[in-house]
Amino acid sequence: MSRAEEVEDDERQRQRKLEEALEIKSLRRIISAYINYPEAAEEDVRRYERSFRKLSPAHKALLSHYPLKFERLRRCISVNSYFIFNMLQAFEPPLDMSEDIDICEDSHHKDGPNNQSVSGGQDGCCQSTTTSRVTCCPKSDQDYNMEGSNMTCKSLEGATSNKELDSDGCCGSHDESHPQGFPYTKEMDKSGGNTANDCNGNVSSSPHGWFDLPFQLNVPLVDVDKVRCIVRNIVRDWAAEGKKERDQCYKPILEELDSLFPNRSKERTPACLVPGAGLGRLALEISCLGFMSQGNEFSYYMMICSSFILNNTQIAGEWTIYPWIHSNCNSLSDSDQLRPISIPDIHPASAGITEGFSMCGGDFVEVYSDPSQVGVWDAVVTCFFIDTAHNIVEYIEIISKVLKDGGVWINLGPLLYHFADIYGQEDDMSIELSLEDVKKVALHYGFQFEKERTIETTYTTNPRSMMQNRYFAAFWTMRKNSSAAEKHIAQ
Ligand SMILES: C[S@@+](CC[C@H](N)C(=O)[O-])C[C@H]1O[C@@H](n2cnc3c(N)ncnc32)[C@H](O)[C@@H]1O
Numbered sequence: 157m158s159r160a161e162e163v164e165d166d167e168r169q170r171q172r173k174l175e176e177a178l179e180i181k182s183l184r185r186i187i188s189a190y191i192n193y194p195e196a197a198e199e200d201v202r203r204y205e206r207s208f209r210k211l212s213p214a215h216k217a218l219l220s221h222y223p224l225k226f227e228r229l230r231r232c233i234s235v236n237s238y239f240i241f242n243m244l245q246a247f248e249p250p251l252d253m254s255e256d257i258d259i260c261e262d263s264h265h266k267d268g269p270n271n272q273s274v275s276g277g278q279d280g281c282c283q284s285t286t287t288s289r290v291t292c293c294p295k296s297d298q299d300y301n302m303e304g305s306n307m308t309c310k311s312l313e314g315a316t317s318n319k320e321l322d323s324d325g326c327c328g329s330h331d332e333s334h335p336q337g338f339p340y341t342k343e344m345d346k347s348g349g350n351t352a353n354d355c356n357g358n359v360s361s362s363p364h365g366w367f368d369l370p371f372q373l374n375v376p377l378v379d380v381d382k383v384r385c386i387v388r389n390i391v392r393d394w395a396a397e398g399k400k401e402r403d404q405c406y407k408p409i410l411e412e413l414d415s416l417f418p419n420r421s422k423e424r425t426p427a428c429l430v431p432g433a434g435l436g437r438l439a440l441e442i443s444c445l446g447f448m449s450q451g452n453e454f455s456y457y458m459m460i461c462s463s464f465i466l467n468n469t470q471i472a473g474e475w476t477i478y479p480w481i482h483s484n485c486n487s488l489s490d491s492d493q494l495r496p497i498s499i500p501d502i503h504p505a506s507a508g509i510t511e512g513f514s515m516c517g518g519d520f521v522e523v524y525s526d527p528s529q530v531g532v533w534d535a536v537v538t539c540f541f542i543d544t545a546h547n548i549v550e551y552i553e554i555i556s557k558v559l560k561d562g563g564v565w566i567n568l569g570p571l572l573y574h575f576a577d578i579y580g581q582e583d584d585m586s587i588e589l590s591l592e593d594v595k596k597v598a599l600h601y602g603f604q605f606e607k608e609r610t611i612e613t614t615y616t617t618n619p620r621s622m623m624q625n626r627y628f629a630a631f632w633t634m635r636k637n638s639s640a641a642e643k644h645i646a647q
Pocket residue numbers: 392405431432433434435452453454455458518519520521539540541544545
C-alpha cells in the first residue's frame with residue numbers, strides 16, 4: 157500500500173468510527189426516550205393534578221371523579237410502559253452500546269432529525285460495525301428478514317421461537333428507591349422496583365442492561381413526543397381500530413398492485429420496495445399479496461417497534477396499549493380517552509408472507525442510490541413518504557433509477573414537507589415543490605402517468621376525537637419508460 161493509500165485508508169476508518177459513534181449516540185438518545193416514557197407521562201399527570209388542586213372547593217366538588225381519573229391514567233401509563241419495556245427487552249442493538257464515545261461533532265451532527273435515524277451507510281444492508289451481532293441483508297432464504305444497515309432484526313420465521321432474553325432485569329444504581337434515570341411510577345413501587353404492569357397485573361422488568369449505560373436523564377420534549385407518536389402509529393398499522401385508516405391508504409395501493417401484476421406466482425414473484433415503511437404493515441400486506449416486499453425505514457423509533465411486532469408477536473392481541481391518554485383535548489368522554497386497544501390485530505408470522513420479505517434500515521437516499529440497486533425493482537410504493545425529503549427531486553430520481561424498465565411507482569400522500577419549517581443552519585435544505593412540479597420532475601425522469609386521483613384520508617388520527625385532520629392525498633400510478641428515463645438521466 158502506498159503512503160497516499162494508507163492516508164486514505166486511515167481517513168476512511170476515522171470517518172467510519174465517527175459515523176458509528178454518532179449512531180451510538182443517536183440510538184442511546186432514542187432508547188432514553190423510550191425508557192423515560194413513564195416518567196414523562198407521569199409528569200403530565202402531576203401537571204393535571206396541580207391544576208386540579210388550584211380549583212376552588214366548589215369547582216373541585218363538581219369534578220370529584222378527577223382523582224380517580226388520575227389514578228386510571230397512571231394505570232394506563234403503566235400498561236403502556238409494560239409494552240415498551242418488553243419491546244426494548246427484545247431489542248438487540250446492532251452496535252456496541254457500551255462503547256465510549258468521544259465525538260467532535262461538526263455542524264451536521266447537532267441533535268436533529270438526521271441524528272435520530274439509522275444512518276444507513278453506502279449499502280444500507282451490510283455496513284460493518286464493531287459488533288458481531290450486526291448481520292447482513294438477506295442473501296439466502298434462511299436469513300431473509302428485517303436486516304438493515306445497522307439494525308439487527310430477526311427473521312419473521314423465528315418469531316415464535318426467539319426468546320433469548322436476559323431475564324435478570326438488571327438495572328444501574330439501586331442506592332435509592334428508584335435507580336438513576338429510571339422512571340418512577342407508583343406501580344413500580346408496588347411491585348418492588350423497575351417494573352411496569354400490564355392490565356392483568358403481569359410484571360415486566362426494566363429493559364435488561366440498559367441502565368448500565370449512560371442514558372440521558374433529561375429527555376428533550378421532542379423525543380418524548382416521538383415515543384407518543386409511535387404509540388399512535390401502532391394503532392394505524394397494527395390495531396383493529398386503525399383498519400379504517402388502512403383501508404383509506406393501504407387498500408387502494410394493494411388493489412393497484414394486485415391489478416398491475418396479475419400473473420405473479422411463486423416462480424415469477426415481483427419485487428416491491430416500500431421506502432419510509434413506518435411500522436411495516438403496508439410492506440407486510442404487500443408481501444402477503446405475493447410480492448417479494450422490502451420495507452425501508454431510517455428511524456430507530458420505528459424500527460425497534462416494527463421489529464418487535466413483526467418478529468416477536470406470539471399471538472394476535474398479545475398486548476394492550478392506551479394510545480389516546482396523552483391528550484385531554486377533543487375527548488367526548490373520559491372512557492373514550494382511556495379506552496384500551498389490543499395489538500397486533502393479526503399474528504404477522506401467520507399472515508401468509510411471501511419469501512423474501514425484509515425490512516432494510518437506512519436512509520433511502522444512501523441505501524438506494526447504490527449502483528447495485530439500479531433496475532432492481534418491479535414496483536416502488538410510497539405512502540406518506542415523498543414529502544419527507546430534503547430534496548424531493550433526488551427521491552424521484554432514485555425511484556426512477558431503482559425501477560426496472562416498465563416498473564411502476566405507486567404513490568399516496570400529501571406534500572406536507574417535513575423540513576419546511578426548519579429554520580436551522582445555513583446548510584439545511586428543503587425543496588418544497590407543488591404537485592404540478594412534482595409531476596413535471598417525474599416526467600423528466602421517464603415516468604408516464606397511468607392513473608391519478610385524490611384520496612381523502614386521515615393519518616394516525618384518533619377516530620373518536622372531536623378533531624379529525626383530513627388530507628386530500630395525491631394517489632397515482634406512474635410507469636417508468638426506460639428510453640425516456642435514459643434520455644433524461646444522460647442529460
Ligand atoms: C409519515 S411516515 C409514513 C409511514 C408509513 N409509510 C405510513 O404510511 O404509515 C414517513 C416515514 O418515512 C420515514 N423516513 C423519512 N425519511 C426517510 C428516509 N430518508 N429514508 C427512509 N425512511 C425515511 C420516517 O421515519 C417515517 O417512518
